[in-house]
Amino acid sequence: MARLFHVSLSPFCRKVRLSLAEKKIEVELVEERYWERDPDFLRRNPAGKVPVLRLDGHTMSESTAICEYIEETRPEPALMPAKPEARLEVRRLVGWFDDKFHKEVTSKLLYERVNKKMTGQGYPDSKNVKEGARAIKYHLDYMAWLLDHRRWLAGDQMTLADFAAAAHLSALDYISDVDWNRSQVVKDWYAKIKSRPAFRSILADQVPGFRPPPHYADLDF
Amino acid sequence: MARLFHVSLSPFCRKVRLSLAEKKIEVELVEERYWERDPDFLRRNPAGKVPVLRLDGHTMSESTAICEYIEETRPEPALMPAKPEARLEVRRLVGWFDDKFHKEVTSKLLYERVNKKMTGQGYPDSKNVKEGARAIKYHLDYMAWLLDHRRWLAGDQMTLADFAAAAHLSALDYISDVDWNRSQVVKDWYAKIKSRPAFRSILADQVPGFRPPPHYADLDF
Numbered sequence: 001m002a003r004l005f006h007v008s009l010s011p012f013c014r015k016v017r018l019s020l021a022e023k024k025i026e027v028e029l030v031e032e033r034y035w036e037r038d039p040d041f042l043r044r045n046p047a048g049k050v051p052v053l054r055l056d057g058h059t060m061s062e063s064t065a066i067c068e069y070i071e072e073t074r075p076e077p078a079l080m081p082a083k084p085e086a087r088l089e090v091r092r093l094v095g096w097f098d099d100k101f102h103k104e105v106t107s108k109l110l111y112e113r114v115n116k117k118m119t120g121q122g123y124p125d126s127k128n129v130k131e132g133a134r135a136i137k138y139h140l141d142y143m144a145w146l147l148d149h150r151r152w153l154a155g156d157q158m159t160l161a162d163f164a165a166a167a168h169l170s171a172l173d174y175i176s177d178v179d180w181n182r183s184q185v186v187k188d189w190y191a192k193i194k195s196r197p198a199f200r201s202i203l204a205d206q207v208p209g210f211r212p213p214p215h216y217a218d219l220d221f
Numbered sequence: 222m223a224r225l226f227h228v229s230l231s232p233f234c235r236k237v238r239l240s241l242a243e244k245k246i247e248v249e250l251v252e253e254r255y256w257e258r259d260p261d262f263l264r265r266n267p268a269g270k271v272p273v274l275r276l277d278g279h280t281m282s283e284s285t286a287i288c289e290y291i292e293e294t295r296p297e298p299a300l301m302p303a304k305p306e307a308r309l310e311v312r313r314l315v316g317w318f319d320d321k322f323h324k325e326v327t328s329k330l331l332y333e334r335v336n337k338k339m340t341g342q343g344y345p346d347s348k349n350v351k352e353g354a355r356a357i358k359y360h361l362d363y364m365a366w367l368l369d370h371r372r373w374l375a376g377d378q379m380t381l382a383d384f385a386a387a388a389h390l391s392a393l394d395y396i397s398d399v400d401w402n403r404s405q406v407v408k409d410w411y412a413k414i415k416s417r418p419a420f421r422s423i424l425a426d427q428v429p430g431f432r433p434p435p436h437y438a439d440l441d442f
Contacts, residue, residue, distance in 0.1 A: 066309070091289055
């Protein structure tokens, strides 16, 4: 069976979990305290980061590389469109969320509130938290603008771009940092993706010391 | 003709320039002062970052998405291997350089020494510069370890992984931040890639206020 070394609230791990689940690849989840830099773990990934996936006899790291590999080896159901310009748009948005959204929002809210505590680095920096809370509004508005024109973020089909976005937003939703009342189209999009069977394992996550709000796992939030 | 909005020393722009040049796609380079957030530029890329490429009637952003698009639409000469596990390794290393190396090295040396001055953000933070100077040694050693086993970084063929690495290292070399004496295999690898015709435009770059060391454009460095 595939084995994923992960951290529950990591958006990069969640993106991979969603891809695996959508493709119906069973996986054993192993919580990895990557910040303790265990030598066995560093042998698996010298970058010292999660996710790390054991699949097909290979040890894989870098979430985007992993998702592309899964897509190439298990093309059904497709999480990438066929046309190059549509694939470009999917990858642009994966980059948007994993780079820009991560830097401006996830690292300022989730990392301040959760990762710092988990890794013993102290208290949240309120300046960062404020900046993250301001930036997420702009990102939700950008998503709303996209979803005004499209059924899914990158076009008319659900893709890795939706999983990348949902991975970040679901982790932030766990700590009540998403204002779902800001945009009805974004809320509708999240309701659609949240109700997929692939999302179940993510909604069942429990992080010791952090209790999710009641709406977190509620499909009628 | 294709048009690339770029900044000379940006490793992300350089990676795209190398891909375009290797595929013999002629491109007009337009210096973009992205930090001034010109509305025309933000319309092209709401992320407000370079590179932005006009090609095939599309406006493209996110360097990794762009390079994958170029590879899919102009497969020759190939910058990606055919097998999924070999492609995984290429993408893992592109991620390594564009994420980890960028965070630990490029942002601490190039951004402190050049971008801050260029964008009027003041003087380099010496703590960052010291950290970057320490981290690059570890990365050069990792590259040496890879190149002890392989002709190119991701295997026996030159790929996007080599271009990602060379894009970062060439920008750092412009400000004399690479110790080429640390590893002979890394120096040999860089000499090989530097002597490719695709590298010429990068070696001809001149950034006002920053003069490259004499060895920068020298193929026998």
